[in-house]
Amino acid sequence: MPCALGRGFLSRFQQKASRGVRARRLRAFTPDVRTDARTPKPAEKRHNTGRLFSFRRWTSLSRSVAEAEIGVFGGSGFYEFLPDVDEVEVETPFGEPSARPVIGDVGRKRVAFIPRHGRRHEFPPAQIPYRANVWAMKELGVRRIIGPCASGALDVNLALGEFVVCDQFIDRTWGRADTFYEGPVTTHVSAADPYCPDLRRILVETGRDLGITVRDGGTVIVINGPRFSTRAESESFRRANGNVINMTAYPEGYLARELELCYANVSMVTDHDVGVAGVEPVSHETVIRVFNENNTRLRELLFAAIPKIGPQPDDVCATALEGARI
Numbered sequence: 001m002p003c004a005l006g007r008g009f010l011s012r013f014q015q016k017a018s019r020g021v022r023a024r025r026l027r028a029f030t031p032d033v034r035t036d037a038r039t040p041k042p043a044e045k046r047h048n049t050g051r052l053f054s055f056r057r058w059t060s061l062s063r064s065v066a067e068a069e070i071g072v073f074g075g076s077g078f079y080e081f082l083p084d085v086d087e088v089e090v091e092t093p094f095g096e097p098s099a100r101p102v103i104g105d106v107g108r109k110r111v112a113f114i115p116r117h118g119r120r121h122e123f124p125p126a127q128i129p130y131r132a133n134v135w136a137m138k139e140l141g142v143r144r145i146i147g148p149c150a151s152g153a154l155d156v157n158l159a160l161g162e163f164v165v166c167d168q169f170i171d172r173t174w175g176r177a178d179t180f181y182e183g184p185v186t187t188h189v190s191a192a193d194p195y196c197p198d199l200r201r202i203l204v205e206t207g208r209d210l211g212i213t214v215r216d217g218g219t220v221i222v223i224n225g226p227r228f229s230t231r232a233e234s235e236s237f238r239r240a241n242g243n244v245i246n247m248t249a250y251p252e253g254y255l256a257r258e259l260e261l262c263y264a265n266v267s268m269v270t271d272h273d274v275g276v277a278g279v280e281p282v283s284h285e286t287v288i289r290v291f292n293e294n295n296t297r298l299r300e301l302l303f304a305a306i307p308k309i310g311p312q313p314d315d316v317c318a319t320a321l322e323g324a325r326i
Contacts, residue, residue, distance in 0.1 A: 068103050068112035070306055071142035073133065075149040075248060076121070076288060078295065081113045081302070082106070090139050094131040094177075098123050101136055107307030112140050116147075116248060125225035125247035131177055134255040143312040144199060144262040146305075147252055148298055150291045151220065151244035151267035152228075154237055156276050161294040163212060163301070164244050164267040165203050167195055168219040171250045172237075175224070178251035180258050186326040189258050196317050199264035199309065206305040212297055218243035220267055222250035228282055234275025245273050262317040266301070268294060 072081055082104030089100055098118045103110060114133050117123045137145060151164070158164065181187035200216070207214035221237045223229060225247035229237065237245055244267045256263035270290040271282040312318050 067141040068101075068110040068137075069142065069144070070106075070109050070309055071112045071114070071137040071140075071145040072302065073145065073147045073252065074113060074115040074117075075147075076117060076284075076291060078115065078148060078291070078298070080115075080119075081299070082111060085113075088112070088140065090136040092132045092135040092139065094135055095129055097132045097136040098129060101140060103140070106303055109306050109309065111306060112137060112142055116252070126173070126176060128248065130252050130255055131180060134252065134259060134261070135180075137256075138259050138261060142261065144196070144309055145256050146199065146203070146264050146266060146302065147249070148266040148268065148302070149246050149248050150270045150287050151246040151249075152271045152273035152282060152287075153243070153269045154221065154234065154245055154273050154275060155218075155243045156272070158215070158243065158269050158272075159213065160269055160271070160290055161213075161297070162215065162269045163207060163298075164215045164218040164220075164269065165195075165200050165207075166220045166244070166249070166265045166267055167193070167200065167217040169194055169250055169253070169265075170219060170221045170237075170240060170242060173222055173224040173250055176251055178254060180255065187258070187321070187324050188326070189254075189320050189324045190316075191254055191257065193316055194253055194257060194263075196262035196264050196315070198313055198315060199262050202308050203264055203266060203301065203305050206308065207301050210300060210304060212301055214301075215243075218267070220249045220265060221245045223247055229273060229275070231274045234273045236275075237273070238275045244269065257317060257320050260318050260320045262312055262315075266298070268298060270294075 074081060082102060085102035085104040087100050087102050090097060097114055098116050099114060101112045101114050103112050105111070114136065116128050116133060123129070179187075204214050204216045219242050221240070221242035221244070223245060229245065234245070246267060249265050249267070253263040253265055268291060270287045272279045274281055
């Protein structure tokens with residue numbers, strides 16, 4: 001059957017089922033100007049993927065206002081990004097995203113931004129509405145996404161503040177809604193190379209041009225949280241060849257792959273995990289402090305890399321659904 005998720009072939013029924021987008025102009029966010037906080041829900045609204053929804057229907061303002069090419073998800077300590085934005089209300093089959101997306105310009109690129117934890121960090125890692133967030137990006141026209149996140153180092157050779165542009169993940173989460181395909185269309189998407197090679201190349205090359213220490217490639221271990229690891233767990237993750245550890249890198253990137261979107265993970269090292277010999281237990285306060293100390297370099301990297309990002313190439317991301325459906 002035709003599928004809006006992959007190629008956008010929409011029946012009249014699917015078009016009527018579209019959720020829609022509304023937008024309004026905002027000034028730059030300040031501590032006194034915030035969108036309404038969302039209360040975390042115990043579970044996302046379930047969706048039968050046999051009923052396929054359109055990714056397009058602008059319900060107010062022009063299409064050009066409520067549309068973006070590139071998406072950025074913000075993590076812990078990274079709740080605002082763009083200085084002059086349109087706030088966009090997006091409804092999805094999976095409920096509301098963590099916060100209303102905002103859209104602004106970086107160079108000549110239109111960029112959508114969503115803080116994955118919400119603007120007041122009201123969503124813990126396991127309660128983030130990952131499907132709603134990724135679907136909202138697709139609804140806005142985004143084809144390429146960058147997902148920065150704060151991470152602990154399992155590798156003793158990684159320094160605080162260093163960036164790792166990961167090329168692999170190991171999922172150690174449970175109970176998260178991690179697929180758009182819950183039936184009746186059974187779909188098995190490859191995750192062999194889960195991150196976009198083109199976006200990774202741009203981020204690594206741009207970082208090095210800026211004099212920022214960037215590691216090309218690495219494996220992120222994703223734990224459920226909200227607690228940090230025991231020493232025994234951390235040691236087992238290190239022995240599993242993990243380089244960094246984080247609570248939000250999955251299923252965000254994989255969900256993007258299911259929608260044939262490009263996605264790149266940028267892990268900023270904020271601490272050394274307790275499996276590293278001689279390391280004191282980490283606190284969330286420390287993570288946020290180190291992240292904030294290096295936030296300027298992250299923004300510098302993103303503002304320099306985004307203008308270099310071209311249209312989505314015909315690569316493993318754009319062809320993820322070919323041969324995936326049964």
